[in-house]
Amino acid sequence: MLKVKNLYHSYTKDDNYAVKGISFEIKKGEIFGFLGPNGAGKSTTQKILTGLLPLQKGEASIAGIDVKKPTEKLFNLIGVSFEHPNIYSKLTGYENLEFYKKLFSVPTEDPKVLLKMVGLEDAVNKKAGDYSKGMKQRLVFARSLINNPQLWFLDEPISGLDPTTASNIKDIIKKKKDEGTTIFLTTHNMHIADELCDRVAFINEGKIEVIDSPRNLKLKYGEQLVKVEYKENNKLKRERLSLINDKDRDKLNKLVNEGKIETIHSQEATLEEIFIKVTGRGLK
Numbered sequence: 001m002l003k004v005k006n007l008y009h010s011y012t013k014d015d016n017y018a019v020k021g022i023s024f025e026i027k028k029g030e031i032f033g034f035l036g037p038n039g040a041g042k043s044t045t046q047k048i049l050t051g052l053l054p055l056q057k058g059e060a061s062i063a064g065i066d067v068k069k070p071t072e073k074l075f076n077l078i079g080v081s082f083e084h085p086n087i088y089s090k091l092t093g094y095e096n097l098e099f100y101k102k103l104f105s106v107p108t109e110d111p112k113v114l115l116k117m118v119g120l121e122d123a124v125n126k127k128a129g130d131y132s133k134g135m136k137q138r139l140v141f142a143r144s145l146i147n148n149p150q151l152w153f154l155d156e157p158i159s160g161l162d163p164t165t166a167s168n169i170k171d172i173i174k175k176k177k178d179e180g181t182t183i184f185l186t187t188h189n190m191h192i193a194d195e196l197c198d199r200v201a202f203i204n205e206g207k208i209e210v211i212d213s214p215r216n217l218k219l220k221y222g223e224q225l226v227k228v229e230y231k232e233n234n235k236l237k238r239e240r241l242s243l244i245n246d247k248d249r250d251k252l253n254k255l256v257n258e259g260k261i262e263t264i265h266s267q268e269a270t271l272e273e274i275f276i277k278v279t280g281r282g283l284k
């Protein structure tokens, strides 16, 4: 669905690159996470792919359409939800979506259905300028679905939302994936990446350091450990035991056979820990 090859971008049009030769592909129906700290080059890449910045160097195509020469056909295929809402403040939520709808030449969704889906049914006729920050974010999120996009760009879709709203937004993303939508998710929130993404790319200083599924990354870079609590001489003991180290495995087997274990938990590495291991820096 999306193919990117050797993409570069320089804001100063010299060899000072914000994006330094990145390549990746996203398959239809996949949720692909673009994970990296501030200034890594995530937004720059997303802006090139959505036609907001010109493609200076490299290749990119969406469903076979060259991003270098964006056409109406390409814009009909994509949806973009930005982190920082860009809306018409003087129009109501409903009017914002009605206006946006007219920009597409493909069948569009009913604005009221979309607004209800993101919990804005009571604010349909309220001026968008009077919406709270989270409401504006949900309005932009709903708006990005108006053309029922095949490739959906999401930039920090749950940042700053309360837990219930965030959970609703995550459910919508999962539902869209089940319906076959391909999703390019930009974030520095490792939890959402871990929960939603089929594969993630770690981007740092304009370069992709690694691309894999969260599960494979955990298996490859994480230590396989279990945390056990057990009683010995009437005292509660806690230990972290490796599943690959023979001595620790023997100890674990002994504790299991003797029936001493009170609690046991696997200790997987988080994506953030793996990111630090791979890039030598944190995600924030």
Ligand SMILES: Nc1ncnc2c1ncn2[C@@H]1O[C@H](COP(=O)(O)OP(=O)(O)OP(=O)(O)O)[C@@H](O)[C@H]1O
Pocket: 011, 018, 036, 037, 038, 039, 040, 041, 042, 043, 044, 045, 188
């Ligand atoms: N309009 C601009 N003009 C000049 N340099 C820019 C511009 N926008 C971004 N940059 C620079 O390009 C680099 C990549 O920035 P980018 O916004 O793509 O990072 P990001 O990964 O999206 O970060 P964040 O998580 O903070 O949004 C940074 O060094 C940034 O300072």
